[in-house]
Amino acid sequence: MTIMTDAELMLGLSRHLSVYQMGTERAALEQLEFAGRVLDVAFRLRGSTTSSADRVRAIGLDVGLGPRSLKDVVTTMETLGWLSVVRDAGNAPISISESIPAPGDLVASAPQLLNLLMVEASERAALAILRATTLQPLLVEDALDTATTAAGVDGNEEAAEAALRHLTFLGLVRRVVADDGREVLYNPNVWTQGDAIAQAALRAADARATGEVTALLQELASNPGLPEAHVKSTESKWVAFAVSQGLVQRSVIQTSEGLEQGFLFTPHLGRDPFGGTVGDASGQVRQLVGSMIYAATFAKIRLIYPDVFLRSLINRGIAGDVSSIGTDYPMLEKAGVVKVVPGSSSSRFRLELLQSEVAEDALKLLSTREGSNGSSTSDADAAALRAQRSYIHVERERARLALTTDTDEVEQARLLAALREVPVQRMMGGRS
Numbered sequence: 001m002t003i004m005t006d007a008e009l010m011l012g013l014s015r016h017l018s019v020y021q022m023g024t025e026r027a028a029l030e031q032l033e034f035a036g037r038v039l040d041v042a043f044r045l046r047g048s049t050t051s052s053a054d055r056v057r058a059i060g061l062d063v064g065l066g067p068r069s070l071k072d073v074v075t076t077m078e079t080l081g082w083l084s085v086v087r088d089a090g091n092a093p094i095s096i097s098e099s100i101p102a103p104g105d106l107v108a109s110a111p112q113l114l115n116l117l118m119v120e121a122s123e124r125a126a127l128a129i130l131r132a133t134t135l136q137p138l139l140v141e142d143a144l145d146t147a148t149t150a151a152g153v154d155g156n157e158e159a160a161e162a163a164l165r166h167l168t169f170l171g172l173v174r175r176v177v178a179d180d181g182r183e184v185l186y187n188p189n190v191w192t193q194g195d196a197i198a199q200a201a202l203r204a205a206d207a208r209a210t211g212e213v214t215a216l217l218q219e220l221a222s223n224p225g226l227p228e229a230h231v232k233s234t235e236s237k238w239v240a241f242a243v244s245q246g247l248v249q250r251s252v253i254q255t256s257e258g259l260e261q262g263f264l265f266t267p268h269l270g271r272d273p274f275g276g277t278v279g280d281a282s283g284q285v286r287q288l289v290g291s292m293i294y295a296a297t298f299a300k301i302r303l304i305y306p307d308v309f310l311r312s313l314i315n316r317g318i319a320g321d322v323s324s325i326g327t328d329y330p331m332l333e334k335a336g337v338v339k340v341v342p343g344s345s346s347s348r349f350r351l352e353l354l355q356s357e358v359a360e361d362a363l364k365l366l367s368t369r370e371g372s373n374g375s376s377t378s379d380a381d382a383a384a385l386r387a388q389r390s391y392i393h394v395e396r397e398r399a400r401l402a403l404t405t406d407t408d409e410v411e412q413a414r415l416l417a418a419l420r421e422v423p424v425q426r427m428m429g430g431r432s
Contacts, residue, residue, distance in 0.1 A: 004134060004273065006110035009127050010036035016170065016274040018064050025169040028162070029126060031119045037063055038073050038113060039106070042082060046100040053093040079116060080109070121156045125163035130187070133173050134273045135217050136247060137186035137201035140164075140175065142210060172274065178202055189275040190268045193246060200245035212238040213247055220248065220266045224365045225289040227297055228262035239264070251286040253294045256327045261298055263290035284335050284355070288362040291332055299324045307366040313338075314359050318352045325349040 013029065014036025020026045026033070040063050045051065051059075060070035074096070077083040084097045101109060114124070125147035132138055132146045147160035164185070167173040174188045176198040182205075184198035191197045204210045215233035220226055228250065231239055242248040249265045265286050292306035301324045303309055313319040318341070325340060326349040332338045337359070339352040353359055 004131050005107050006114065006127055007039055007107040009130055009273075010110065010113075011039050012036070012272075012274040013130075014040060016172070020170070025166045028166050029123055029170075031117050032123045032126065034069075034072070034076075035110075035113050035117055035119065037065060037069070038076050039110075041065070041070075041073050042077065042100050042106060043103075045083075045096075045098045046103075046106070048098060050095055050097045052095055056093075056096050076113075076116065080112065121159035122162040122166070124150050125156070125160045126167055129160070129163055129167055129185070130172055130273070133185045134187040134190055134268070135221070136210075136213055137184055137191055137197050138210070139201060139205050140183040140185050142205070143185045187273055189273050197246065200247050203245055204241075204247070207241065209238055209241055213242050216242055216248060216264075217266055220264055221268070223369055224265050225251075225263045225286070225293045225369070227293060228264055230297075231264070249286065251283070251290040253287070253290045253328075254331055256330045259298070261290075261294055263293055265289075282358070282361075284337055284358045285361045285365065287331060287335060288337055288358055289365050291329060292362070292366060295324070295328060299328055307363060307369075310359060310363045310366060313351060313353050314356060314363065318350055320350045321348050323347050323349065325351055 010032050014033045017026050017029060017033045041059060044059050044063070045056070056074070057067070057070065060066075060073070065073060074083060074085065074093070077100075078085060082098060082100045084099070085093050086095045086097075087093050100106065128147040128150035129143050132143050138146075144157065144160045144164065147163055148157055164173065164175075168175055172187060172189070173185050174195070176184045176186075176195045178184060178198060180202075182202060184201045186197055186201070188194075201210075204213050212234040216231065216239060219231065219233040228236075228239060239248070243250045243264075246267070249267055251263045251265065252260060253263065254260045263286070288310075292303065292310055295303035295309075296306045301322045309319055321343040325343070326347075329338060329340055329351065333340055337353075337355045339354055340349050341352050342348075343350045
């Protein structure tokens with residue numbers, strides 16, 4: 001599994017590009033921007049059954065679509081079989097019924113959408129380079145090789161070079177020249193260490209470990225907090241290498257009985273590849289996630305559903321009643337995240353939550369893990385979950401208004417009221 005699907009990349013690109021004036025570089029990615037807007041509208045309309053034309057226009061405005069662009073989006077969705085439009089005698093839309101696929105299928109439909117729009121080779125290459133340089137810093141030749149082997153771009157070096165130029169101009173890829181003349185590419189929105197991260201890519205290339213690190217990061221992308229002892233994608237020596245180079249983060253959990261286990265994370269946690277958010281999951285969050293996975297994997301009395309336990313701890317402020325709580329959380333206690341308190345007997349203990357924000361962030365990470373809550377999650381389902389969390393919309397309230405079902409007139413009024421707050425924010429935060 002890659003760290004981001006084409007659907008997620010197109011949604012993010014459409015929003016990132018919207019803050020730029022139309023020029024050569026933005027125009028070169030126009031079809032990707034349009035595809036992202038199709039998906040944006042689809043996620044908002046899904047589940048609404050039938051909507052009035054006015055409601056759909058209001059949603060279009062919220063996405064940033066004028067009447068002509070919205071018409072093109074609706075036509076595209078009709079061609080895909082996602083919408084059915086009832087029109088009056090003058091061909092003006094009256095109502096729109098949706099049969100939009102389930103989230104997993106919607107994410108998986110990206111290739112169909114790309115083919116329908118006849119997206120050019122350079123745009124496909126841009127998706128490949130953006131995905132690769134978000135996952136890890138790479139030598140420029142490795143990133144271009146990835147792009148030229150993408151679907152429909154095989155052997156097209158010119159398209160790959162053009163894609164790299166567009167992404168660099170738009171601030172989604174940074175190009176660094178090392179002292180020895182080699183060039184490294186990385187996404188500066190997720191690899192926030194600065195140009196020093198280029199050295200990690202050079203060392204990985206010199207050690208012939210680029211592929212090993214890629215496989216490890218892909219494994220961790222779907223399993224944040226994976227026990228180091230359970231890594232399947234590569235050998236332990238490459239895990240140690242990735243940690244030493246800052247490409248992977250390790251949290252160590254120690255118990256009062258002297259037991260110790262390492263848990264691995266990517267540095268991407270809490271970061272937006274398009275620059276919409278900053279920061280990272282704190283060490284305390286990683287430590288809490290590691291502690292929950294330790295309890296589910298290595299403790300004498302196993303925690304069956306760590307995400308359910310943590311949710312209960314957040315809601316009630318206290319959870320658990322087992323002996324192992326008395327030995328397995330000294331590091332979390334020392335960090336001031338939780339407190340171990342007496343349970344129902346002298347040999348049982350409970351956890352009392354002291355930092356709810358840390359716990360809430362940890363729960364988000366636990367919920368992204370494959371098979372969380374005992375389920376068996378496919379790659380497509382996990383990708384859909386990431387897409388929903390990250391891209392249904394930045395402004396959660398506006399997204400909720402676009403997808404809930406009050407009467408059309410009331411909902412439209414509320415949605416348009418929310419829209420009036422947007423222009424100033426975009427002017428303050430946008431680029432020109």
